Amino acid sequence: MRSRFASPKLMLLLLHMSLYWFSTQPALELPASKIVDVPLAQTGEGIAECELLKWYVQEGDYVEDFQPLCEVQSDKATIEITSRYKGKISNILYVPGDIVKVGETLLKILVDESTFPSGIPCDSENAKSPDTDQTLVNESVFTTVIDDSDNGKLIDSDPGKGRQTGVSSTPAVRSLAKQHGIDITEICGTGKDGRILKEDVLNFSVKKGIIKNPSTVLQSDSGEQLQGAEGYNCNVATKSYRPSEDRTLPLRGFQRAMVKSMSLAAKVPHFHYVDEINCDALVELKTSFQKNNPYPDVKYTFLPILIKSLSMALSKYPFMNSCFKEDALEVILKGSHNVGIAMATSHGLVVPNIKNVQSLSIMEITKELARLQQLASNNKLTSEDICGGTITLSNIGAIGGKFGSPLINLPEVSIIAVGRIQKVPRFADNGNVYPASLVNVNIGADHRVLDGATVARFCNEWKQLIENPELLTLHLK
Structure with a gap:
C-alpha cells in the first residue's frame, strides 16, 4: 500500500507552504526603524538655552552622519548642530527665533535599527526602568510602525512626547501662529490626518479678531519662508513707524x-x-x-x-x-x-x-x-x-x-x-x-x-x- 505522504498533490501543497514560510520569514526579521530624538546638546559651560537661528534641513530630507542640521546661538557663541545619525528627518519641533533649553528635543530622525548605535535605550527598555534618571538621557528612542496601506505613514508610538502634544504642522505654520500670538493647540486642522495648515491659522485669527483680511497675509508670505520672530537689535536702524504705535520686540542672542x-x-x-x-x-x-x-x-x-x-x-x-x-x-x-x-x-x-x-x-x-x-x-x-x-x-x-x-x-x-x-x-x-x-x-x-x-x-x-x-x-x- 502506497503511503499517503507520497501523493503528488500533497507533496506539491507542502512545497508551496514551505516556500511561503521561507519567503515571509525574512520580512519578519527585517530591522525595524526607530525615531530618534535629537536634543540640544550642552554647547558650553553654564549655558542653559540657545536661540535657534536657522535650519539647514526640512522634514522629509535624508541626512548623513555629521551633516549640519541647524545653527543656534547661545549668549557666548554661534554653534552648528550636526547629526549623529543617518536617516530621514521625521519631525522638526522648533522654528527660527525660538528659545530652546539644553536637553529639549530639536527634531526627530527616522533611523534604521541596523545602523542604530547600541547602548541607547528604546521605549520598552525605558518602561522596564521607571527609576532611570531622565535628566541623564540625552536621546530618547521611539519605535515606529510603518503602515504600508497609507504610503508609509509614520506612526509614533509615543505621540504625547514633544513640545506641542497632538499637533501636526510645519515649522512655517507654527511660526505664523506664534507671530499672531495664537496657541496652535487650540486650532482644528483641516489637512490630512488633522494637519494644521496656514489657512487654518489665518481663519482662526479672523474668528478671534486678530486679523481682518487673511488674503493680505497670504500674499505677503507667498514665496517666502518664515524665519521666526523679529528680534531687537539696537545697532540696526529700524523702519519708521507712526509715533502712536508701540512695538514689542524680544531680546535675542547677544542682547x-x-x-x-x-x-x-x-x-x-x-x-x-x-x-x-x-x-x-x-x-x-x-x-x-x-x-x-x-x-x-x-x-x-x-x-x-x-x-x-x-x-x-x-x-x-x-x-x-x-x-x-x-x-x-x-x-x-x-x-x-x-x-x-x-x-x-x-x-x-x-x-x-x-x-x-x-x-x-x-x-x-x-x-x-x-x-x-x-x-x-x-x-x-x-x-x-x-x-x-x-x-x-x-x-x-x-x-x-x-x-x-x-x-x-x-x-x-x-x-x-x-x-x-x-x-x-x-x-x-x-x-x-x-x-x-x-x-x-x-x-x-x-x-x-x-x-x-x-x-x-x-x-x-x-x-x-x-x-x-x-x-x-x-x-x-
Missing part, C-alpha cells in the same frame, strides 16, 4: 547675554578713573607703519599698539589682570593677558578676546584682531574666542564720543573705555600754543579688589608707554 551680564555687573561697586593721553607720537608711529607696510592686506590702526602697551603695563600691575571669587573672598591673578575687545555688530555687543597678548607682537595682534572682527561681523565667533578674557578694552572712539563710563565684564575686575582722538590746543612750557592729539581714557574698576591709587599708577604706566612708544622696545621679549 539676552547683555541683560544678564550687565545686571550682575551693576551690583558690583564700581569706581572710574579718567585721564587724557597725548597721542602725537602714536599717530606718527602708526603713520610710519602704514607708509612702510610690506603687507598690503594688513591695515594698521591705533588699537593693536594700545593693546600691546596695555599688556606691558599689566605685567607691572597684575591686580588689574585678575578675577574675584566672591564666595571664597579670593583674587586670582591671571597668568595670561587675554584682552577682550568690545565689538558692536549687527547681532549685538560681543566681546571676543585676544589670547596671550604678552607673547604676541604688534603684527600678530593686528592679524588676530582682524580675524576676530571678521568672525564677529559674520556671527561666527566660537566659545573659545569669547571665553577666558582677563581685561576688556572698549574703543568707543571708533564710533564717536569723548568719554564713556563702562561696566565691568565679570568676572574681570577692570575695563577701559577709549574715546576719540582729537586735535586740541595745548600750552607748551614756554607759553606757546601747539596742536596736540589727545585721547580720553576711562578705567572702570571693581572697588572690592582695586583701589584708586593702584588704578592711577597703572594708568600712569600705560600712559607713559603710549606717549613714548620707543619704550615699548625696551620691554619686548
